[in-house]
């Protein structure tokens with residue numbers, strides 16, 4: 001079945017959740033955000049585990065929940081793939097997969113045919129006669145995927161489906177999801193904390209924080225121009241919110257931080273804006289550097305962490321903002337850099353992008 005758009009415009013007052021979001025038809029929407037942001041609650045609203053109060057949930061043209069309507073979970077055409085594969089332990093793999101179509105009224109032969117096709121799709125046909133306890137974590141998750149897809153759902157909910165898998169099984173599962181969800185144009189909502197999942201699987205992202213939508217858009221747009229601290233951290237960039245004045249960003253808060261950079265045409269004077277720059281663009285100095293147009297921000301070093309070939313230096317500004325610089329181990333050693341040292345983070349204006357908040 002081709003996917004259908006999902007609209008969730010709903011509040012859950014006892015959870016502090018109030019969201020308005022759309023999963024586009026036939027696309028994968030990554031649902032991101034810190035712990036407690038409301039990601040599982042959104043899946044629960046779509047699955048029919050939670051009732052909007054008030055609000056509505058629509059799948060395609062059909063309202064499945066609002067003040068007057070309540071479509072029961074099994075009648076919504078929504079499948080859930082959870083972090084841990086939920087399989088019936090006493091049934092063989094093939095019967096686990098055939099269970100959904102059978103419950104929906106399919107005859108034995110028709111259900112067996114669907115189970116066969118879905119197992120082929122999920123690279124799991126060789127596991128058909130096993131019982132769940134005879135499967136590895138990755139195999140069980142492939143079977144759970146086949147089972148989730150067996151009733152030909154209109155919407156697939158993926159709740160951290162790779163979180164409990166090891167690296168190799170996770171990579172195989174990610175490839176499989178890419179093929180059977182993304183390339184097959186099924187509508188899916190994917191909760192994940194992993195940037196690789198977002199990049200590999202998601203066409204669009206919605207970022208939640210404190211039960212509210214703080215960002216929503218195409219994956220590339222949101223990750224290259226993050227507006228919330230959470231997304232900036234996920235995308236690995238420094239983000240400084242503030243106001244555009246005289247062609248530069250004045251940071252919000254008590255600090256006197258002013259950042260010069262490449263200002264997007266869409267920015268309006270005196271309007272809220274953000275400045276973003278990569279930790280790799282930041283140099284660490286004892287004193288403000290002169291010369292080329294550089295931004296200089298005084299910080300106190302709060303941590304040093306080895307990340308791949310570089311050392312990530314985190315520095316806190318006077319008003320408590322934490323910025324990151326990635327520098328070579330040699331520079332750390334040459335400077336005898338240590339936690340609690342006072343330094344200047346310098347970044348060339350050409351490395352800073354300023355765009356509307």
Ligand SMILES: Nc1ncnc2c1ncn2[C@@H]1O[C@H](COP(=O)(O)OP(=O)(O)OP(=O)(O)O)[C@@H](O)[C@H]1O
Pocket residue numbers: 014015016017033034035036037038039040041042
């Ligand atoms: N069963 C529940 N009853 C009441 N409140 C809940 C329940 N589950 C979660 N909450 C609250 O609802 C809010 C949203 O939680 P939710 O589980 O949707 O967040 P999440 O983004 O999925 O978090 P995580 O990444 O930790 O799974 C939080 O304030 C949480 O404490």
